[in-house]
Amino acid sequence: MILTVTLNAAIDKRYVVDDFKTGEVNRVRECSYVPGGKGLNVSKPAAIYGAEVVATGFVGGHAGNYIEDALKPFGIKGDFYHVNAESRSCINIWDEVNHVQTEFLEPGFTLTEEDFAGLEKKFRELVKDADVVSMSGSVPKGLDGTAYQRLVKIVKEAGKPVILDTSGKLLEMGIEACPTLIKPNIDEIRMLTGKHCDDIQDIIDAAKTIHANGVEIVAVSLGADGSLAVGEEGIFRAIVPKINAVNTVGCGDSMIAGFALGLSEGLSLEETLRRASAISAAAAMREETGFFVMEDMKKLLPQIVIQRL
Template identity: 40%
Template sequence: MIATVTLNAAVDKTYYVSGFAPGAVQRVRRQIAEPGGKGNNVAKIVRLLGGEAAATGFTAGGAGAFIEERLAARGVRSAFVRIPGESRTCLNIVDEASGASTELLESGPTVGDAELAQIKDAVRQLSAEASVVVLSGSLPAGAPEDLYAELVGVARSAGARVYLDASGEALALGIRARPDLIKPNEDELARLVGRKRLEAPQLAQTAAKLHAQGVRQVCATLGSRGAVACMDGNLYRVIAPAVSAVSAVGCGDAFVAGMAYADELGLPAAGRLRMAAAAAAAAAMTDRAGELDPAVYERLLESVEVVPL
């Protein structure tokens, strides 16, 4: 079983309009509402790949109830900590005429010592059942920057392998706890080493440097260009299949889901990367995060190239 932790869960709502203009009345042509947050997207993809998933984190109010109900409908076991307030809504307004996207992101509820103690207990309990625990997404207001580092230790002490997909200081501090996987994108990888950007040869060098600090799997995702990874002492270049992408939102979460489920299945490094890249590519062909067509995923598996460096 894969356990996911989403500390700042959200209702992801997308409005599709034609000719969006600020200050004017807009008619919504169609809308989508999904349980969101990076960890919840991972859980949804794990289920679509055929795995079992349980999700924890913080939920609050009516939006929190929506998140839990929709995840349960997808076969994801809910183990959320209910707290006061209201889970956030993240609104994406897509102008179908121009293709432009405008996002409005709420902050979500604030947590304190009592809530933090509860989530540590919830992670501890799930980790005792899980093969892999995925910690991902932003931290809620009130949480310390080193919370992920602490949760890595909590999950590992219960016997699980721990994946961390975060950014900024939360990721930098989390790496010190030596998670089993990190998945920075190209910009996040550069920021980890104090650079504005990295040239192609530096991507592999930086992944190897972070691997040497104790992270067993460092996977730097490069969008449609695939990924560079350093895993168990070996470097790989992942060449993703060419697809007709609809949206890149959630593709990184699909990559993490593929890695986690492949890890649970005991696949070797190349097999894990192949499954992850195929899941990300299949997810790019849908219009919502945490979604893919399993038949498309199976077809794309044969098109992913994993080249040792």
């Protein structure tokens, strides 16, 4: 079972309008509502691939109930810690005429230490049945930089692999607990190591520094240039074929899903990177965030070039 953690889950609302104007009434032509948050964007592709997925974290109110219910069609079991306040919404307005995107992000609820202790208790039980744990994204107000560090320690104590995909202080403090895998972008790896990372070798050296400090696998996204992975098995670079990218939002989360699948199945680092790259590329070919078609992924898989560096 893959256990995903989304501490700051939301309802992602997308409105399509023609010629959006501020200060006026705008008629919505199309709208969609989906459960959102980086952890849930990991849950969906993992479930599409066929894995058993359980999603946990915080939700609240009627919006929280909707988030849990909306996961069911994907075969994802929600087992969240519920609070009284409403879960947030993230509103995306797409202007079809001018091809301009506008976002409104609600602040969400504020949590207490009591809330987090309640989640920790639930989390310890869920980890017992997990093959791998993946935790992603931001945290609600009221939680500090130790939030993920504390959760990573629980997983490590249980002897299970754990993926941490976050940023800033949460990442900086989280890696002190030595998660199994992190996937920083170039700016994040600069922040963690102080290196310029202006070329591939510099990026590899930075990843090796983090690896030497206790993170088993350091995967670095290179955008259109593919990705790198540094681990005990060696240093690998994935090169992805050109695709017709429709929506690249959430492709990093889809890649994390691929890494979680590989870790849960005990695949080699090379094969895990290949699968993660194929799922990420397949997700970019579809409009819905966190969604891919298995047929696309299977066609891409043999086209992914893995170089040992």
